[in-house]
Amino acid sequence: MKNYFAKRMDNVNPSAIDELLALGADPSIISFGGGYPDASLFPKQMLNQVFNEIINDPTGSTMQYAPSDGLPTLREKIATLMNEDGTPCSIDDILVLQGSQQGIDLAARMLINPGDTLITEDPTFLGALLAFNPNQPNYAAIPMDENGMKMDVLEETLKSNPKSKLIYTIPDFQNPTGVTMSIERRKELINLANFYDVIILEDTPYRHIRFEGQNLPTLRSLDTENRVIHLGSFSKILVPGLRIGWALAEKSLLKKMSLLKVAADTQTSTLNMAATNLFLERFDLFSHIEKLRHAYLIKKELMLKEITKHFPKNIKITNPSGGLFTWVTFDTTFDTTQFMKEIALSEAKVAYVPGGSFFPVKEQRHHARINFSSQPENLIKKGIEALGQSIRNYEKRNTN
Amino acid sequence: MKNYFAKRMDNVNPSAIDELLALGADPSIISFGGGYPDASLFPKQMLNQVFNEIINDPTGSTMQYAPSDGLPTLREKIATLMNEDGTPCSIDDILVLQGSQQGIDLAARMLINPGDTLITEDPTFLGALLAFNPNQPNYAAIPMDENGMKMDVLEETLKSNPKSKLIYTIPDFQNPTGVTMSIERRKELINLANFYDVIILEDTPYRHIRFEGQNLPTLRSLDTENRVIHLGSFSKILVPGLRIGWALAEKSLLKKMSLLKVAADTQTSTLNMAATNLFLERFDLFSHIEKLRHAYLIKKELMLKEITKHFPKNIKITNPSGGLFTWVTFDTTFDTTQFMKEIALSEAKVAYVPGGSFFPVKEQRHHARINFSSQPENLIKKGIEALGQSIRNYEKRNTN
Numbered sequence: 001m002k003n004y005f006a007k008r009m010d011n012v013n014p015s016a017i018d019e020l021l022a023l024g025a026d027p028s029i030i031s032f033g034g035g036y037p038d039a040s041l042f043p044k045q046m047l048n049q050v051f052n053e054i055i056n057d058p059t060g061s062t063m064q065y066a067p068s069d070g071l072p073t074l075r076e077k078i079a080t081l082m083n084e085d086g087t088p089c090s091i092d093d094i095l096v097l098q099g100s101q102q103g104i105d106l107a108a109r110m111l112i113n114p115g116d117t118l119i120t121e122d123p124t125f126l127g128a129l130l131a132f133n134p135n136q137p138n139y140a141a142i143p144m145d146e147n148g149m150k151m152d153v154l155e156e157t158l159k160s161n162p163k164s165k166l167i168y169t170i171p172d173f174q175n176p177t178g179v180t181m182s183i184e185r186r187k188e189l190i191n192l193a194n195f196y197d198v199i200i201l202e203d204t205p206y207r208h209i210r211f212e213g214q215n216l217p218t219l220r221s222l223d224t225e226n227r228v229i230h231l232g233s234f235s236k237i238l239v240p241g242l243r244i245g246w247a248l249a250e251k252s253l254l255k256k257m258s259l260l261k262v263a264a265d266t267q268t269s270t271l272n273m274a275a276t277n278l279f280l281e282r283f284d285l286f287s288h289i290e291k292l293r294h295a296y297l298i299k300k301e302l303m304l305k306e307i308t309k310h311f312p313k314n315i316k317i318t319n320p321s322g323g324l325f326t327w328v329t330f331d332t333t334f335d336t337t338q339f340m341k342e343i344a345l346s347e348a349k350v351a352y353v354p355g356g357s358f359f360p361v362k363e364q365r366h367h368a369r370i371n372f373s374s375q376p377e378n379l380i381k382k383g384i385e386a387l388g389q390s391i392r393n394y395e396k397r398n399t400n
Numbered sequence: 401m402k403n404y405f406a407k408r409m410d411n412v413n414p415s416a417i418d419e420l421l422a423l424g425a426d427p428s429i430i431s432f433g434g435g436y437p438d439a440s441l442f443p444k445q446m447l448n449q450v451f452n453e454i455i456n457d458p459t460g461s462t463m464q465y466a467p468s469d470g471l472p473t474l475r476e477k478i479a480t481l482m483n484e485d486g487t488p489c490s491i492d493d494i495l496v497l498q499g500s501q502q503g504i505d506l507a508a509r510m511l512i513n514p515g516d517t518l519i520t521e522d523p524t525f526l527g528a529l530l531a532f533n534p535n536q537p538n539y540a541a542i543p544m545d546e547n548g549m550k551m552d553v554l555e556e557t558l559k560s561n562p563k564s565k566l567i568y569t570i571p572d573f574q575n576p577t578g579v580t581m582s583i584e585r586r587k588e589l590i591n592l593a594n595f596y597d598v599i600i601l602e603d604t605p606y607r608h609i610r611f612e613g614q615n616l617p618t619l620r621s622l623d624t625e626n627r628v629i630h631l632g633s634f635s636k637i638l639v640p641g642l643r644i645g646w647a648l649a650e651k652s653l654l655k656k657m658s659l660l661k662v663a664a665d666t667q668t669s670t671l672n673m674a675a676t677n678l679f680l681e682r683f684d685l686f687s688h689i690e691k692l693r694h695a696y697l698i699k700k701e702l703m704l705k706e707i708t709k710h711f712p713k714n715i716k717i718t719n720p721s722g723g724l725f726t727w728v729t730f731d732t733t734f735d736t737t738q739f740m741k742e743i744a745l746s747e748a749k750v751a752y753v754p755g756g757s758f759f760p761v762k763e764q765r766h767h768a769r770i771n772f773s774s775q776p777e778n779l780i781k782k783g784i785e786a787l788g789q790s791i792r793n794y795e796k797r798n799t800n
Contacts, residue, residue: 004511004565004599004653005510005511005656006509006510006511006512006513006516006535007513008509008513009510009656012656012659012660012663013659014655014659034465036464036465037464039459039460039461039463039464040460042460042463042464044455044456044460044463047455047463048451048452048455048456051448051451051452051455052448052451052452055444055447055448055451056444056448059439060439060440060442060444061439062641063439063442063444063447063639063640063641063642064436064437064439064442064639064640064641065434065436065640065641066641097665098498098664098665099665099666101663101664101665101666102664102665105663105664105665109406109408109534110405110406110409111404111405111406112406113406113407113408116406127662127663127666130659130662130663131663131664133663134509134660134663135406165404199404239463239464239671240463240464240465240670241462241463241464241465241466241669241670241671241674242463242669242671243665243666243667243668243669243670253404255414256405256409256412259412259413259414259530260412260534262527262530263412263501263505263527263530263531263533263534264498264501264502264505264531264664264665265497265498265499265501265502265505265643265664265665266499266501266527266643267643268643269641269642269643269669269672270640270641270643271639271641271642271671271672272669272671272672274641
């Protein structure tokens with residue numbers, strides 16, 4: 001077949017990890033790959049009650065078409081959540097999305113011309129890069145330390161890239177590193193965005209999965225010039241299968257996103273919006289979140305303990321104060337992609353996400369993203385022990 | 401705020417009818433505007449049973465993340481549906497979508513470069529135009545008669561537009577006109593697409609809402625060179641609130657759509673895919689569709705009778721053999737947009753969709769799309785009588 005594809009599709013190709021993760025779907029493999037919440041903690045009984053009630057709505061309106069911006073009752077409740085979290089907003093500032101992934105896609109389509117500079121953390125969320133790619137941006141990637149994006153490098157980048165349009169960041173328990181941006185850096189980021197006149201896309205899917213301390217202020221709450229597009233999601237705090245996320249942004253930006261949303265899929269599922277709304281009405285989301293925090297903290301501690309015990313001594317791991325991931329850095333000679341393909345899947349029967357795909361500009365192949373939320377404790381132990389054993393055997397073979 | 405928007409957003413603006421339809425949302429107004437199925441016919445009890453069962457799945461997998469191409473069990477069942485409808489395919493040819501609207505958006509993004517010629521029926525579905533617009537196509541619109549797109553005009557258009565890339569068509573009970581493309585025209589369309597080497601996007605949301613006779617062959621089933629992207633939807637035959645549609649296409653095209661789908665929203669709701677799958681497993685979709693066909697036929701006949709009785713004698717109406725809409729053509733001096741804004745909503749308290757927005761190239765303002773599926777019979781009578789009265793009064797005033 002001849003090439004009918006639009007130019008933008010040059011950047012839309014299967015990623016190297018698709019193939020690997022497909023292999024990881026083999027049920028005999030213990031996967032620390034996906035960013036899956038723990039399905040045993042899903043609030044089944046409550047969701048069952050909620051769906052029962054909405055499907056029996058006498059008007060049938062919960063199964064009918066609904067406004068494309070989202071059910072007003074749900075938008076109102078999301079605005080309340082955001083206000084309680086310290087980010088002032090009203091219902092008119094909220095657009096319901098098909099997961100926050102849709103917000104990344106719509107924001108990029110709204111803002112990025114081919115050749116515009118798009119700034120991300122280095123490494124960053126692979127799903128965001130997939131959404132950005134068809135818009136043909138030039139990426140600039142900002143290295144991080146334990147306080148998040150390095151602001152001196154960001155400033156240099158903004159200074160030397162006058163076509164900078166958008167900064168994408170996951171300030172809380174970043175994907176893939178688990179790092180949280182400090183309050184000082186948040187304020188500096190806002191100042192730099194104001195000075196260099198760029199939009200910030202703040203992605204917060206893990207924000208409420210915090211193991212200790214208080215939430216740091218959202219970038220949106222620190223925003224003095226209405227230039228932060230904030231994205232939120234129920235995927236990690238309720239269930240991912242509902243696909244309910246949201247955007248909160250300045251009105252002219254939100255209006256254009258809303259127009260793209262209608263064009264993209266008419267609307268998010270009415271049933272799922274109504275179910276989420278009724279869940280928030282009937283139940284206390286934050287007492288459910290407390291359970292998740294407790295369970296994931298235990299799993300994180302176990303994961304770090306097991307990795308420390310079984311992996312080579314020269315690795316580095318992040319110790320995230322929330323979220324779903326830790327980021328393991330090996331000796332620079334250790335290629336995590338090659339190791340997974342040749343050994344981890346077949347010998348250890350364990351999957352993780354090789355770090356390479358998370359780097360938008362220059363791939364580093366000696367990292368791995370390891371999820372600690374999805375597997376039960378016995379499989380965390382078993383999987384990490386097997387993986388550590390394989391790594392040590394491999395290193396021994398290569399040293400001899 | 402300065403203009404941060406990408407160039408493609410020049411074409412993304414609120415449509416004239418948004419404002420009108422927002423007014424039509426007033427509950428005191430009888431709306432024949434939206435393409436809504438009749439909510440009183442939703443299979444509540446069956447859906448309730450299905451959701452109960454899937455939420456209680458012991459693994460929680462129906463609420464977890466799922467493959468972005470769709471649940472394999474559902475893709476398999478959709479393939480079976482398509483085969484039973486005379487369109488050969490296998491599970492690998494099916495991509496589950498967030499409604500067929502998403503297929504329009506993804507296909508356009510995959511294929512259309514700015515300036516490419518995109519051919520549609522004239523008039524055509526407004527939602528498709530909204531999805532096409534950000535890709536900055538040049539539209540060519542092909543007039544229709546009672547057998548659909550005029551093939552002689554299409555051939556002239558293809559000949560004189562070497563940058564033609566895509567033909568978008570709704571062959572069954574077209575939106576907005578209700579017209580069905582004849583079998584001869586379908587074959588001719590395939591021949592022309594082959595000869596001029598363009599892709600066809602076949603959109604079939606109303607296909608199974610047929611009042612008489614047998615389904616005509618899909619364009620995809622007549623396709624000899626794998627150049628038809630077929631879109632289907634459960635919105636009109638099950639419930640719209642699930643947002644489940646699908647694409648069926650040649651593998652390299654489907655692969656690129658699948659990559660854009662991951663980037664756009666990760667996946668369609670797992671719960672809704674699982675519910676649709678289980679509905680198809682437990683119940684006979686076609687016995688449910690039989691009920692819809694019967695009910696909508698009665699409503700269509702009532703609608704046509706009432707329009708004939710109450711509207712001016714010089715109008716033309718289409719008599720669709722399926723679907724949800726009839727298309728009313730007034731005297732060319734009658735402006736349906738202006739009339740709705742100034743009189744229909746306030747005096748008759750009735751909404752319809754003014755025809756103007758459905759024309760991609762040259763607006764014709766003397767048509768109206770009237771939906772006959774959503775309102776109960778007493779309101780069809782009441783609404784059409786009131787609307788007819790207002791039209792006749794208006795014409796009387798303008799003649800005097």
